[in-house]
Ligand SMILES: Nc1ncnc2c1ncn2[C@@H]1O[C@H](COP(=O)(O)OP(=O)(O)OP(=O)(O)O)[C@@H](O)[C@H]1O
């Protein structure tokens with residue numbers, strides 16, 4: 001990889017923004033970079049500052065602190081209409097008085113391009129978003145998904161340096177959402193447009209992104225590939241927000257072997273934990289990493305059946321291909337994800353079960369964090 | 375349901391009474407205007423229209439009204455849009471200020487305007503200019519409300535941001551995006567403003583008077599009798615035309631709002 005490919009095409013540095021009268025900053029020291037052609041999502045719960053960050057990049061809000069760099073140029077003082085940044089909104093925001101074609105042509109007309117050039121570009125873009133035959137309709141005669149395609153074509157028409165999408169699929173129903181998600185990724189990859197995508201839907205973020213920026217209460221929790229964010233969350237918040245998670249409170253018994261007392265049993269991690277015995281630690285395990293094991297023969301002490309927790313089935317949640325089984329184990333509640341394979345009997349409510357906790361799948365969460373993962 | 379139909383018949387009764395209340399005087403006046411010596415005649419109307427000042431005063435009032443509409447639009451629209459999008463905090467202040475003309479009676483307003491603009495450096499009294507200026511103020515609540523309603527019916531902020539991100543400045547956003555989508559409000563506001571300026575008497579009489587007679591000032595000089603009733607009928611007809619135009623424009627506005635809501 002050359003130096004130029006390594007450099008960020010879009011970079012935000014130490015962004016800070018507090019709205020007048022607000023007690024907390026909406027965005028607090030947010031920094032991340034996006035490489036040329038990369039799709040990065042901002043993922044986080046409602047109100048965590050995703051839109052504000054995006055609007056600062058677009059130039060709709062001025063940050064109190066920090067800079068926005070596009071292609072190494074500081075664009076913080078540049079007004080929105082001269083940034084060459086394309087924007088797609090959750091509410092589509094198509095111009096109601098203009099036809100689909102004229103919506104797409106809007107930016108090109110402002111740039112005073114010749115008519116036949118505009119016609120050619122609009123045709124090309126409508127074909128790209130698969131709306132070739134709807135060009136003469138007014139926007140209100142299109143479905144939500146079609147309107148969002150027009151909005152995407154309109155933003156791409158100006159060949160933006162950076163494409164910004166603020167929850168573009170949030171107003172659509174599930175089937176259209178999934179379809180359009182794939183489509184957006186296809187088009188983005190084909191054009192190689194540097195893109196920032198805002199969503200609060202973790203599935204969307206994981207499936208779309210080259211990298212994910214997880215935000216919480218105005219700051220960045222972690223930046224990483226979807227695999228890193230899911231498999232190696234660095235904070236309790238990320239672990240809890242991305243994917244389902246079981247969080248267990250454990251007490252350290254033996255540091256060097258990493259043996260912990262958990263609920264109704266014990267878990268040996270086989271890797272050292274550098275805390276004093278008796279320290280309370282929180283463990284996180286994804287439901288798909290837990291499995292039901294045959295019950296140890298009665299009378300076997302817990303120590304001889306390591307990494308097995310005994311419990312009672314509390315609830316069975318049938319989701320089709322997978323089944324979530326909620327188990328009460330002592331004072332802990334575990335969710336086990338089982339595959340609904342033909343021939344396997346699913347546990348029933350009230351049944352006694354043994355849950356196997358594979359040590360390698362256990363994440364040890366940092367001790368004493370204020371941001372709670374549940 | 376019986377309660378439903380009871381409510382329905384009450385509604386019709388009230389509506390019928392209201393129509394009677396409004397229509398009877400107009401019809402009576404019309405009959406009086408078109409009657410000479412107990413029989414039908416167009417003569418009073420003909421005399422009225424034949425007066426030399428009929429056409430000229432009407433022309434003056436129309437000119438005043440058009441100028442008022444243009445100035446009111448140019449002042450109100452960009453201010454309202456700018457305040458809504460960039461300075462939402464000053465909107466309450468703006469709303470209060472635009473309502474003031476409703477609470478200040480015309481006579482008092484004219485005294486104030488007379489004191490302010492009567493002498494140097496302005497010396498505007500007796501000129502049509504002062505009428506345009508004061509009519510813009512009087513009609514401000516109507517223009518402001520109409521535009522504000524239309525602005526509320528579209529997602530103005532998003533549309534402007536979309537235009538901006540595509541490269542449009544404030545001016546082209548206003549002309550290319552907002553104006554076309556606010557058109558129903560612009561039409562309604564303009565018609566109401568036109569009607570206000572066209573029919574205003576107090577200020578026209580006190581500030582300018584005989585020097586430049588507007589249509590309402592001319593109307594007051596018509597002697598009592600059949601001709602006077604003719605004047606009433608003509609102004610009623612004008613009002614009716616303007617109201618019909620307003621209804622038509624709001625109907626269209628409502629249509630775009632409905633389709634806009636399906637976004
Ligand atoms: N214009 C504004 N004026 C005042 N406060 C605002 C404004 N815009 C956002 N905020 C506040 O800033 C914080 C961050 O808002 P932001 O819209 O960035 O969140 P978000 O992550 O996009 O949330 P969502 O997923 O709900 O869209 C919130 O507490 C919000 O109330």
Ligand SMILES: [Mg+2]
Pocket residue numbers: 050051052166
């Ligand atoms: Mg948002």
